[in-house]
Amino acid sequence: MAAKFYRHTCPRNCYSTCGLISLVEGGKIKELAGDPAHGYSRGHLCRFGYCYLDIFNHPDRVLYPLRQEPRGSGNWLRIGWDEVLTLIAGKMLELKERYGSFLPVFFYSYSGNIGLLHQAWNWLARSLGEVTIASGSLC
Ligand code: SF4
Structure with a gap:
């Protein structure tokens, strides 16, 4: 299977939502780097962004x-x-x-990225009916 590049957004909870580029071969990420085309991070990542490959391949990773x-x-x-x-x-x-009621189910969605996957909890909470939702910035 030929290697292919993919664009991602770092899924951690930072407002910068840094851009990532991965090189995938045989269903595995072989390399990961910052995306120079990202408007804010411009190819740079923090130490968390740079350690994804170590996390993915760590023998103690929970799968x-x-x-x-x-x-x-x-x-x-x-x-x-x-x-x-x-x-x-x-x-x-x-x-x-x-x-x-579902009011004891706590839901918080006002920090970090607002990507599509992040919205999944939002949709689930809203589908339940009334839940406890905190508002305002975490900062
Ligand atoms: S690379 Fe670092 S600063 Fe950027 S979104 Fe990910 S965790 Fe946050």
Whole structure:
């Protein structure tokens, strides 16, 4: 498979939303650099931006959901994606049952990037009905 360049936006929570360019080969990112065409960062990244490849390839990187059993024990067990999603949804429904609304589900969206993926939580929260939403700048 031929190597290909892709453009990205750093997904961390900074207002600069620095531009990234990756070189992907065989389904793996081989190189990552700042995007010189980005209007603000102009090819520069901070140390977090430069360490993505180390994070992606780190042997301790968490690649699947883990559940600590019992809580606080440090005994982490691998669980499936369906299980974890059912667990989280169940907890949210449990809160609704207990308090009569989704208001105990806290939602905050006023820091960092406002990219499409970041909006996913926004859409989910709005689809639930009334949730607690903080407003204003984190700064
Ligand atoms: S490269 Fe650094 S400064 Fe830029 S958005 Fe990512 S974390 Fe923030």
